[in-house]
Amino acid sequence: MSSSLNRRQLVTLIGGLAGAGAAVSLFASTPTSSPAASASPMAQTPWPYKAIDPEVAGQRAYESYLKGHCMYGSFEAIVGPVAEQLGDPYKSFPFMMFKYGAGGANGWGTLCGALNGSLAAIQLLSPNPNPVIDTLMSWYETEPLPNFYPKGAKFPEIRSAAGTPLCHESIAHWCKKAGKKAYSPERVERCGTLTASVARKTVMLLNEQAAGKMMAGLAQSTQTQNCSTCHEKGGMVENIRAKMECGGCHQVQIKAGHGI
Numbered sequence: 001m002s003s004s005l006n007r008r009q010l011v012t013l014i015g016g017l018a019g020a021g022a023a024v025s026l027f028a029s030t031p032t033s034s035p036a037a038s039a040s041p042m043a044q045t046p047w048p049y050k051a052i053d054p055e056v057a058g059q060r061a062y063e064s065y066l067k068g069h070c071m072y073g074s075f076e077a078i079v080g081p082v083a084e085q086l087g088d089p090y091k092s093f094p095f096m097m098f099k100y101g102a103g104g105a106n107g108w109g110t111l112c113g114a115l116n117g118s119l120a121a122i123q124l125l126s127p128n129p130n131p132v133i134d135t136l137m138s139w140y141e142t143e144p145l146p147n148f149y150p151k152g153a154k155f156p157e158i159r160s161a162a163g164t165p166l167c168h169e170s171i172a173h174w175c176k177k178a179g180k181k182a183y184s185p186e187r188v189e190r191c192g193t194l195t196a197s198v199a200r201k202t203v204m205l206l207n208e209q210a211a212g213k214m215m216a217g218l219a220q221s222t223q224t225q226n227c228s229t230c231h232e233k234g235g236m237v238e239n240i241r242a243k244m245e246c247g248g249c250h251q252v253q254i255k256a257g258h259g260i
């Protein structure tokens with residue numbers, strides 16, 4: 001922390017600037033560009049990243065899930081080892097802030113927390129996050145998951161494709177396939193092994209990008225591509241913003257032959 005400004009230095013700095021307007025603009029600027037923030041290496045993104053072991057990250061994600069749920073689990077498993085490699089101040093990152101992501105944000109069933117934590121890790125560690133994010137989200141929608149079973153998992157493997165990046169449908173599809181309740185111990189474990197699977201995949205993608213490999217990027221079904229031609233950016237209607245699969249929610253339009 002030796003390079004960060006102490007209070008006295010900060011007061012001197014502000015005092016040295018021409019008038020109150022300059023002092024206000026110092027604090028109004030974005031964190032990465034303000035002099036106060038750039039004094040700490042932790043405030044710069046991306047953090048330096050060297051390949052880590054995906055299998056180790058998968059196991060760690062499962063164990064972290066048991067401490068702080070899905071979003072914390074995936075984020076901590078990916079960023080924790082990087083912070084440990086880099087030492088202080090990186091290790092003081094408040095990892096537990098991501099506990100809120102449990103159950104698609106405190107049980108609201110929106111974005112899957114295992115994805116959400118992984119996306120935050122990608123944004124923090126990748127010099128070019130968007131293709132990694134699109135690759136991971138498309139993979140999550142279609143891949144039968146969990147596909148990684150960590151040590152300590154008790155129940156038989158049951159995999160299902162979420163068809164969506166949303167927690168609600170992801171859990172519903174799995175419960176239907178497994179014949180289990182949403183609050184059963186089996187489902188709780190499934191989200192732990194899912195967190196492990198998503199963290200492991202994310203590390204594979206980060207490693208591939210770090211090695212200079214191209215990402216697959218967005219992979220939509222033909223049907224969704226078709227919907228987007230008219231409804232997304234530049235289309236004749238242009239009234240939505242979404243890359244996710246349309247079919248899970250718009251069965252009515254599809255069955256009625258709309259847009260096909």
Ligand code: HEC
Binds near residue numbers: 224236246258
């Ligand atoms: C050829 C262009 C085209 C395609 C392809 C298309 N749509 Fe549409 N869609 C329209 C138009 C035009 C409207 C009417 C818009 C309005 O009234 O403002 C519409 C309306 C809708 C509506 C609201 C009205 C309704 O019918 O319930 C929904 C929802 C919708 N589309 C979903 C979809 C989905 C999902 C797909 C892919 C399966 C799709 N659309 C493909 C052009 C298209």
Ligand code: HEC
Binds near residue numbers: 231239240243246249
């Ligand atoms: C998670 C569920 C979900 C998914 C996935 C989804 N939608 Fe929707 N969409 C909705 C809901 C809910 C509304 C609001 C419907 C309403 O209020 O009538 C909506 C609204 C729309 C509308 C405007 C309807 C109108 O009445 O004007 C269009 C067009 C549309 N969606 C197209 C799409 C397309 C294209 C995709 C895929 C890229 C998509 N949606 C994915 C749930 C979804």
